[in-house]
Amino acid sequence: MSAVLEVSNLRKSFGGIAAVDGVSFDVREGEILGIIGPNGSGKSTLFNCVLGQLQPTEGEVRVDGRVTTGMRPCDLNRLGVSRTFQLLQVFPQLSVRDNLILAGQEHQGSMASRLFGRADAGLGDAADRMIAFFRLQHLASTQAGSLSYGQQKLLDAAMAFMAGPRLVLLDEPAGGVNLTMLGALRERLQAYHSERKATFVVIEHQMEFVMALCTRVLVLAEGRIIAEGDPQSVRSNPKVIEAYLGH
Amino acid sequence: MSRLGAVVVIAAAIFAVVLPFFLKPFGLYLISMWAVLTVAAIGLNLTLGYAGQVSLAQGAFVGIGAYTVGLLLPIGVPFPIAFVAAGLLCFVVGWILGYPALRVQHHYLAFVTLAFNTLVFLVLRNEEWLTGGTYGINGTPRPTLLGWSTNKPLDFYFLCLGAMVVLAAATWWMLRSPWGRAFVALRENPIRALSLGLDTRRYTLMAFAIGSSLGGLSGALYAPLVQFIEPNSFALGMSFNLLLMVIVGGGGYFFGPFLGALVAVLLPEWMRVTQDYYLMVYAALIMVMMAFCPSGLLGLVDRVGRRLRSGEQGPAAAAFEPQSTPP
Numbered sequence: 301m302s303a304v305l306e307v308s309n310l311r312k313s314f315g316g317i318a319a320v321d322g323v324s325f326d327v328r329e330g331e332i333l334g335i336i337g338p339n340g341s342g343k344s345t346l347f348n349c350v351l352g353q354l355q356p357t358e359g360e361v362r363v364d365g366r367v368t369t370g371m372r373p374c375d376l377n378r379l380g381v382s383r384t385f386q387l388l389q390v391f392p393q394l395s396v397r398d399n400l401i402l403a404g405q406e407h408q409g410s411m412a413s414r415l416f417g418r419a420d421a422g423l424g425d426a427a428d429r430m431i432a433f434f435r436l437q438h439l440a441s442t443q444a445g446s447l448s449y450g451q452q453k454l455l456d457a458a459m460a461f462m463a464g465p466r467l468v469l470l471d472e473p474a475g476g477v478n479l480t481m482l483g484a485l486r487e488r489l490q491a492y493h494s495e496r497k498a499t500f501v502v503i504e505h506q507m508e509f510v511m512a513l514c515t516r517v518l519v520l521a522e523g524r525i526i527a528e529g530d531p532q533s534v535r536s537n538p539k540v541i542e543a544y545l546g547h
Numbered sequence: 548m549s550r551l552g553a554v555v556v557i558a559a560a561i562f563a564v565v566l567p568f569f570l571k572p573f574g575l576y577l578i579s580m581w582a583v584l585t586v587a588a589i590g591l592n593l594t595l596g597y598a599g600q601v602s603l604a605q606g607a608f609v610g611i612g613a614y615t616v617g618l619l620l621p622i623g624v625p626f627p628i629a630f631v632a633a634g635l636l637c638f639v640v641g642w643i644l645g646y647p648a649l650r651v652q653h654h655y656l657a658f659v660t661l662a663f664n665t666l667v668f669l670v671l672r673n674e675e676w677l678t679g680g681t682y683g684i685n686g687t688p689r690p691t692l693l694g695w696s697t698n699k700p701l702d703f704y705f706l707c708l709g710a711m712v713v714l715a716a717a718t719w720w721m722l723r724s725p726w727g728r729a730f731v732a733l734r735e736n737p738i739r740a741l742s743l744g745l746d747t748r749r750y751t752l753m754a755f756a757i758g759s760s761l762g763g764l765s766g767a768l769y770a771p772l773v774q775f776i777e778p779n780s781f782a783l784g785m786s787f788n789l790l791l792m793v794i795v796g797g798g799g800y801f802f803g804p805f806l807g808a809l810v811a812v813l814l815p816e817w818m819r820v821t822q823d824y825y826l827m828v829y830a831a832l833i834m835v836m837m838a839f840c841p842s843g844l845l846g847l848v849d850r851v852g853r854r855l856r857s858g859e860q861g862p863a864a865a866a867f868e869p870q871s872t873p874p
Contacts, residue, residue: 351742377744389739391732393799402732405725406744414725421725463744 334514392445450481588804590761599734610781612766626690641759683777797843
């Protein structure tokens with residue numbers, strides 16, 4: 301299968317410290333790639349460099365063969381790259397439905413046509429389907445800020461899928477979510493993946509979540525890839541154990 | 548809008564049409580001033596209340612609009628053209644003023660806009676060849692539109708009211724479109740908005756430009772209303788007063804500016820019964836109001852309404868709640 305995302309020799313330094321140090325990897329179409337690593341290993345910095353939130357010091361990022369290094373996040377999103385953040389990022393004053401419409405509206409026509417077009421940008425039905433898919437029907441009109449943390453995590457993930465992206469990067473989707481909601485989130489992500497054949501990259505600390513969801517795992521430590529492979533082989537890799545346990 | 552809200556709006560609209568027939572000229576002047584300043588406050592509410600971009604320059608845009616009309620009408624330019632020119636000029640200047648907002652936010656942006664207001668004031672005061680300097684511009688005529696003379700206070704009030712209604716309706720249209728949602732996203736979480744494909748630069752500039760344009764259109768009515776404009780009217784005091792209107796009414800609430808302008812225009816006049824102390828009493832009232840309802844009067848109404856309906860807490864993150872994340 302072709303690579304949706306290609307990262308070549310990516311490096312990001314803050315002062316003299318390299319948070320990401322020459323990382324290269326590909327993500328193939330339809331794959332769920334997990335990126336794990338101890339705190340401070342450079343996972344989020346890597347994401348932010350790939351997604352245009354940070355300008356890499358060196359290296360190149362390609363999406364579907366097109367160089368996207370340093371491209372603005374909004375332009376990347378329009379190319380079909382979507383993301384969630386480590387910390388919750390919903391719009392608390394907007395309803396669940398409006399959060400979802402917002403997540404897709406910039407893909408509908410031009411800025412001018414959106415001003416004179418329909419209030420829901422023609423996304424009302426799509427938002428309702430996404431709400432049903434993530435089982436948030438009873439909360440559709442509720443302000444996002446009033447939802448529980450787990451429900452907001454579900455909404456956050458739903459927003460990332462609203463524009464029908466080719467590639468979704470999920471930054472610690474399970475962080476802070478209770479076990480019941482975690483199961484629901486994993487199940488919805490797997491369902492979305494098998495239904496739409498979407499490509500995911502997932503950063504996660506919760507090992508069980510990664511092992512159950514991902515088809516391949518990369519392990520980062522001190523800004524470098526120290527192991528790569530299927531979840532089982534990575535789990536038993538001595539380098540990974542050492543990086544996590546520190547001996 | 549709830550059914551109760553619709554009833555209140557319709558009742559207020561009927562009141563706004565019927566009331567002036569029972570008012571003397573000064574009363575008509577005051578409610579005309581309310582209509583005019585409401586337009587400027589709607590603009591500031593768009594920039595600050597919805598899009599979360601702090602601006603202390605709205606008074607300057609009212610000034611630019613007022614001087615545009617004050618200069619164009621005496622040389623024979625028809626009022627509708629001068630009116631549109633005032634709006635367009637402020638749109639362009641507002642767009643340019645929006646650029647600093649792409650680099651700085653919050654109190655830093657407040658200082659940038661404050662400096663701009665001072666700059667406009669200095670230009671109005673010092674460029675005598677154009678603006679008349681401290682002598683200002685006298686006798687800006689009230690227009691005659693399609694044979695309808697607005698020279699009398701009652702007629703001019705209806706011109707101001709009509710303009711306010713049309714501009715408010717246009718703003719409402721925009722805010723209910725995807726643009727309105729994008730402005731709120733800009734206020735609440737620009738980084739997330741950017742990651743969802745929103746071109747936050749364009750929306751920021753647009754929020755400044757449209758808000759400033761409404762300030763200019765307000766100024767275009769202000770000049771023929773007061774018929775004497777001079778630089779001091781558009782100094783920082785005007786900008787602070789417009790900011791007060793937005794915050795007292797409820798920033799981010801569509802009807803906030805209407806209510807805020809009503810309080811800021813009429814309350815000082817009602818306080819005149821306290822004679823020399825009226826401004827002090829007015830200031831004290833405003834301080835008490837802000838201490839007890841920092842999200843403005845409509846924020847208070849909203850909170851009370853929610854509690855009555857479901858016992859739930861008020862809006863999760865009203866933009867002007869002091870404990871919420873800064874817009």
